[in-house]
Amino acid sequence: MNAYTLLPFIVLIAAMFLMTRSAKKKQQQAANMRNEMQPGSGVRTIGGMYATVKEVNEDTVLLDAGPGVDLLFAKNAIGAVLTDEEYNRIVHGIEHDLKSDAGLVPDDASSLTESDESDGSAAATADDKIDLGKKDSAEHGADAIQAAEDKAAAAEAKAEDESKKTDGDSDAK
Template identity: 80%
Template sequence: MNTLTLLPFIVLIAAMFLMTRSAKKKQQQAVSMRNQMQPGSGVRTIGGMYATVKEVNEDTVLLDAGPGVELLFAKNAIGAVLTDDEYNRIVHGIEHDLKVDAAVVPDDASSLAETDEPAADASADKAVDLGKKDADAVADETPAAKADEAESKKTDGESDAK
């Protein structure tokens, strides 16, 4: 067989190997993340529910979803183990990392321009000609109208050839 005909098969096998390798790597990361869960840590399930881990067993996790609400989930149903700051920010709305002296981002661009002069009124602005013409002027500017205008501008002694 020609090596040129084998090349697509080799590329296909290499692509399949790389895809399965990356998928296996992601699975290993998820398993290690789930094994690092401890009671008291905040989690998000694959269904999108946020809860606190109350007890960790070999294949299951007991979650505290609220006062008096305990739910038993499979470990595979845990989508992410959250940091304490992230869990408090999402569930309780508590922001720990806000800096008082941090610059405030303005809502509009008007505060970005630092000038000592007061802002000019919009009525004081000059009208800008964008090259638009009246409808009458546009109608008059057909090629025939331009030729007629050029003829009328000629004086008695001028000719077309110059």
């Protein structure tokens, strides 16, 4: 046989060897991760549920999914064992990275308008009313009522003028 005819078979066997080797390595890492689980650690199941390990047995794991909710899973159903920071970030929304808090925008704008003065003038200005160009209804209520009455009178006058106008065709009928 020629070497060129054996080359595709050799390449195919080498590729299969490399693929099975990497798959075995991943399976070994997953088995080690599942064996290192301890009560109190956060986990994610292969179904996507987050819970806390309550008890670890030979082939099963008892998970605490919430107050009064204990679930029994097979060890193979555990997809990942999470670090405490990652579990708290995902489940509780708690961030532990204090460096990232410096660049966050506050929920309200109070910190953006406060001055560094400690005499309290910033607090006094916060209580003052801000004129946004709107008329206060208590002060200008009479003006608004008068304008509404004028519009109503103009509409009535227009309606009367239209009713007085006659169409030439209406007389002929």
